[in-house]
Amino acid sequence: MxxxxxxxxxxxxxxGLMFKRDINYGLLIVLKYGSSIHTCFMLFTIDVYFLDENKIVFDKVTLKPWKYYKASKKARYVLEVKENSIDLNIGDRLDF
Incomplete structure (x- = not known):
């Protein structure tokens, strides 16, 4: 957990997580538009999980600072965590 x-x-x-030096939590972004993110002004690598409206992970990517990524389809939520801090897989359902 x-x-x-x-x-x-x-x-x-x-x-978001811009300018943070380190985190010991995950950031859950509730999206209204689009499904793309960037890591501009980030100071560490993150794992990013894209979730649909049912809170099911459908895409996962690891991003270093100063990168851009667009999910394979529209996401309702994005979970950003420090690289390798949790183990989620495509198809997993989150409860929040």
């Missing part, structure tokens, strides 16, 4: 912070408004989604 991992502590989760929720980014459910414009400002929280805008800032």
């Amino acid at each position: 991992i502590k989760i912070k929720i980014a459910d408004n414009y400002f929280k989604r805008l800032i």
Whole structure:
């Protein structure tokens, strides 16, 4: 289990994990538009899990700082965590 912070408004989604030196939690981003993310201004590598409206993981990627990624389909949620901090697989369902 991992502590989760929720980014459910414009400002929280805008800032995300930028400028953080390290984290011991996951950031759950509630999306309104699109399914792309970037790691500009990030200081460490993250694992990113894209979830559908049923909270099922359908895409997973590891991103170093200053990268861009667009999911294979529209996501409702994005979970960002420090690289290798949790073990989720495509098809897993989250409960939050």
